[in-house]
């Protein structure tokens with residue numbers, strides 16, 4: 229096993245968050261090594277697949293505010309890499325008019341002057357054909373929202389990182405981390421040392437934290453990514469200006485249901501449930517619970533009559549969720565040259581460029597550009613392992 233020369237920073241995990249962090253570090257002239265356990269590209273974590281939603285519609289102010297800069301950073305990457313990564317489609321938000329969540333999203337958008345359109349129930353079907361708005365539901369469209377081309381984005385940011393002189397070593401599973409003034413990382417292909425370490429290991433974070441004396445209440449969920457066939461091809465297509473959508477509450481289930489206009493697979497629309505069943509990240513395909521699919525079938529039968537209510541394609545992805553669904557963006561409480569980015573709770577992709585910037589700032593000891601108090605490790609009382 230070789231002992232490699234020193235780096236300024238090692239980033240563990242080449243998903244969207246690690247890749248953007250490595251790119252930001254390289255931009256700041258840091259000699260950066262990005263380590264990934266699988267051969268790239270891969271479909272075993274959380275950042276694969278062709279599409280994700282990008283939106284400003286959030287019920288918490290701080291996410292809406294952060295998204296302002298995210299859109300600029302995505303546009304910057306599009307320009308640098310000469311590639312289209314964002315397609316504006318709008319996001320239709322539906323939910324009981326009087327529910328706390330629907331009202332919170334509406335208020336946040338209004339307060340932050342985000343361009344939006346409120347669709348009164350009597351005008352709904354004129355604007356959104358082929359969807360039945362539930363009795364008592366309000367509907368609005370966040371017109372800034374759209375679709376992010378996820379796989380393409382990952383390729384673009386990794387490509388830019390390499391152009392800046394960054395080093396990616398894939399097929400290198402990290403099996404130990406020793407904190408210190410120089411952090412030592414043992415991976416399957418070598419031992420690496422660096423002044424700083426950033427841990428962005430997605431669903432494998434819990435295992436990595438055990439090497440550095442931390443524990444966080446992160447749960448790993450397998451998500452069934454379902455695609456549904458349009459009865460009339462094209463009726464929910466992005467070219468028909470059909471938007472992405474988010475149903476914040478409905479009688480079929482207590483979690484969000486969301487969808488993206490048909491785009492990546494001809495004639496199929498992606499509609500998923502915003503939760504899944506717990507799994508170990510290496511055992512994802514053994515988790516076969518389908519109760520989410522039953523919920524989706526019932527919802528689609530009622531509200532999306534233009535879709536065949538039997539999934540045509542089911543793919544898999546994982547969420548790593550915190551109890552409050554807020555991210556973890558912080559330094560290790562005892563070793564401030566180790567930074568952790570985790571718990572993106574199924575909504576982190578759109579923030580990738582900004583997460584990269586923030587984790588880079590934390591790693592360089594700079595004052596972060598945003599108030600990171602919602603994302604602190606200290607919000608979890610039992611974060612230090614008893615052995616330390």
Ligand SMILES: Cc1cc2nc3c(=O)[nH]c(=O)nc-3n(C[C@H](O)[C@H](O)[C@H](O)COP(=O)(O)OP(=O)(O)OC[C@H]3O[C@@H](n4cnc5c(N)ncnc54)[C@H](O)[C@@H]3O)c2cc1C
Nearest residue numbers: 241243245265273274275281402430432545572576577578
């Ligand atoms: C079905 C689904 C839909 C989603 N929809 C949206 C959406 O619409 N909008 C949105 O903004 N977000 C969405 N998200 C969330 C978003 O995709 C995730 O928050 C994001 O991809 C998390 O990225 P990550 O880099 O933290 O994790 P990952 O992409 O999993 O990256 C972590 C990487 O670390 C590597 N790694 C782990 N352990 C080791 C080790 N020991 N050694 C070396 N490497 C290691 C892994 O192999 C992996 O590549 C969705 C997620 C899913 C699953």
Ligand SMILES: O=C(O)[C@@H]1CCCCN1
Nearest residue numbers: 281484486502574575576
């Ligand atoms: O981050 C998002 O925008 C979506 C919303 C619904 C659940 C999955 N993630």
